[in-house]
Amino acid sequence: MADVVVLGAGVAGHTAALHLSRLLPKGHTVTVVSPNSRWNWIPSNIWVGVGKMGKQDVVFPLEPVYRKKGIRFVQAKAVAIRPEGDAEGARGAVDVVHTSPARDGEEERLRYDYLINATGPQLKFGMTEGLGPDAGHTVSVCTADHAVHAAAELQAAIERMKAGEHQTLVVGMGHGTCTCEGAAFEYVFNVDHELREAGVRDRARVVYLSNEAALGDFGVDGMTFAERGFETTSELWTASLFRERGVEAILGAHVHRIEPGVIHYETLDGEMHELAFDFGMLLPPFGGVPLKAYDRDGEDITDRMFAPSGFMKVDADYTAKPYEEWRGDDWPRTYLAPGYDNVFAVGIAFAPPHQISRPRKSPNGTVIAPSPPRTGMPSGVMGKTAAMTIVDRIKHGSERPAHEASMARMGAACVASAGAGMRRGSAAAMTMMPVVPDYSRYPTGRDTADTRGELGLAGHWVKLMLHHLFLHKAKGRFGWHLIPE
Numbered sequence: 001m002a003d004v005v006v007l008g009a010g011v012a013g014h015t016a017a018l019h020l021s022r023l024l025p026k027g028h029t030v031t032v033v034s035p036n037s038r039w040n041w042i043p044s045n046i047w048v049g050v051g052k053m054g055k056q057d058v059v060f061p062l063e064p065v066y067r068k069k070g071i072r073f074v075q076a077k078a079v080a081i082r083p084e085g086d087a088e089g090a091r092g093a094v095d096v097v098h099t100s101p102a103r104d105g106e107e108e109r110l111r112y113d114y115l116i117n118a119t120g121p122q123l124k125f126g127m128t129e130g131l132g133p134d135a136g137h138t139v140s141v142c143t144a145d146h147a148v149h150a151a152a153e154l155q156a157a158i159e160r161m162k163a164g165e166h167q168t169l170v171v172g173m174g175h176g177t178c179t180c181e182g183a184a185f186e187y188v189f190n191v192d193h194e195l196r197e198a199g200v201r202d203r204a205r206v207v208y209l210s211n212e213a214a215l216g217d218f219g220v221d222g223m224t225f226a227e228r229g230f231e232t233t234s235e236l237w238t239a240s241l242f243r244e245r246g247v248e249a250i251l252g253a254h255v256h257r258i259e260p261g262v263i264h265y266e267t268l269d270g271e272m273h274e275l276a277f278d279f280g281m282l283l284p285p286f287g288g289v290p291l292k293a294y295d296r297d298g299e300d301i302t303d304r305m306f307a308p309s310g311f312m313k314v315d316a317d318y319t320a321k322p323y324e325e326w327r328g329d330d331w332p333r334t335y336l337a338p339g340y341d342n343v344f345a346v347g348i349a350f351a352p353p354h355q356i357s358r359p360r361k362s363p364n365g366t367v368i369a370p371s372p373p374r375t376g377m378p379s380g381v382m383g384k385t386a387a388m389t390i391v392d393r394i395k396h397g398s399e400r401p402a403h404e405a406s407m408a409r410m411g412a413a414c415v416a417s418a419g420a421g422m423r424r425g426s427a428a429a430m431t432m433m434p435v436v437p438d439y440s441r442y443p444t445g446r447d448t449a450d451t452r453g454e455l456g457l458a459g460h461w462v463k464l465m466l467h468h469l470f471l472h473k474a475k476g477r478f479g480w481h482l483i484p485e
């Protein structure tokens with residue numbers, strides 16, 4: 001009988017755990033380790049962050065779902081991986097520190113036959129002085145609690161405008177190496193909508209501040225859309241959306257420091273600037289969750305298993321090479337850690353081989369280049385792929401080939417939808433296929449039949465539908481596995 005341990009109960013880990021419990025025969029165990037007792041549908045934090053939804057609409061407790069599915073839930077954070085075991089035996093092990101009120105701080109070593117690392121991002125607000133809601137002067141929508149705080153701060157800015165004041169609202173990226181530009185784009189779209197609904201848009205200067213060298217880059221080097229036989233770019237598409245809404249864009253920016261009311265940033269031309277602001281939602285850079293790794297003798301092998309960014313190395317080609325030589329084939333397919341055919345890293349936890357967007361530096365040597373996004377759909381697909389490999393190997397033997405899912409073969413979607421309700425919303429929806437461009441297969445790097453930018457109410461319905469469908473799926477309710485990742 002085999003023991004499978006999944007670290008992280010987000011999009012990738014939770015998806016993997018649900019599929020493992022569905023497909024594994026009785027007798028095998030599935031254990032999920034996660035520090036938070038609740039699941040969060042992170043994409044809808046955007047709506048929480050403008051007050052259109054409450055925290056209770058985007059989170060639910062994990063334990064009842066896991067109890068129903070026969071999954072063991074350990075509320076704890078993983079701190080170390082021992083892929084070769086320890087002095088007690090050769091089975092792999094994970095060191096965890098409990099975080100539930102009943103066992104807070106207790107340490108435990110869990111044994112596994114298969115391990116999935118799906119610990120997602122570490123939110124590195126500390127990389128920019130003054131960034132973030134805890135020790136800084138800006139808000140965030142990365143967690144449901146952050147989003148609740150962001151909504152309150154936005155409302156306070158709206159009240160000041162109603163009282164006659166003018167306000168500058170800045171939305172974007174808090175560091176030159178941030179990823180997740182799509183989330184900032186969605187949020188600025190929503191903020192603009194809220195200001196209009198509140199009747200104060202004329203008193204607001206709305207600024208999108210990003211590390212992207214051009215609008216519409218989104219950390220994926222931009223997209224080419226085919227529209228009624230004509231080709232257009234995501235740059236033109238995004239620029240026209242911003243122009244229509246009166247959103248100013250500051251591009252190619254690395255934020256150095258934030259003081260109360262002032263953002264200090266450098267642009268790709270090397271110039272230093274200051275931007276006065278009243279409300280700022282700036283995303284932090286992401287790193288890997290800090291995990292150590294040890295070999296059987298207790299020697300530290302963290303540098304072997306993890307990239308300097310803290311993300312876990314998998315079956316990617318990590319050879320350093322110039323942008324012109326980057327290929328879709330550099331990207332991982334199986335998510336297996338090199339040297340260990342029972343350890344996987346999926347979702348944001350795996351180390352990308354390189355950026356997707358063209359790397360850039362200012363003349364001062366400051367890196368200003370979006371990191372590669374690993375969005376929800378690919379994260380879910382990777383979680384399922386690792387789960388399928390494990391199920392196959394447990395059922396039919398460890399020699400079975402691994403299932404594959406490369407980001408150079410799979411698509412992603414970003415729907416910036418503003419407003420709530422069925423009739424009054426509107427959306428800017430983008431789909432791309434594949435995420436990592438492949439110029440050997442497509443002249444524009446992507447399949448123009450599935451790479452699109454659409455505007456209108458239909459996209460808003462899709463976003464609302466996805467919110468309800470994904471919560472239904474994550475709760476493991478009737479037919480959940482028929483809903484695609």
Ligand SMILES: Cc1cc2nc3c(=O)[nH]c(=O)nc-3n(C[C@H](O)[C@H](O)[C@H](O)COP(=O)(O)OP(=O)(O)OC[C@H]3O[C@@H](n4cnc5c(N)ncnc54)[C@H](O)[C@@H]3O)c2cc1C
Pocket residue numbers: 007008009010011012013033034035036042043044045046076077078079118119120121141142180183289346347348349374375376377379412413414415
């Ligand atoms: C505001 C926002 C909006 C977004 N909107 C979209 C969107 O519209 N569409 C889209 O496709 N994507 C969107 N994304 C991206 C999407 O949320 C991520 O791609 C997805 O959550 C990544 O899944 P993951 O499982 O890798 O990480 P997560 O979902 O972050 O899960 C990580 C899990 O690991 C747990 N964990 C952390 N540390 C440890 C530890 N030490 N030990 C064990 N567990 C640990 C966490 O508690 C969590 O349960 C958005 C992201 C943000 C921030």
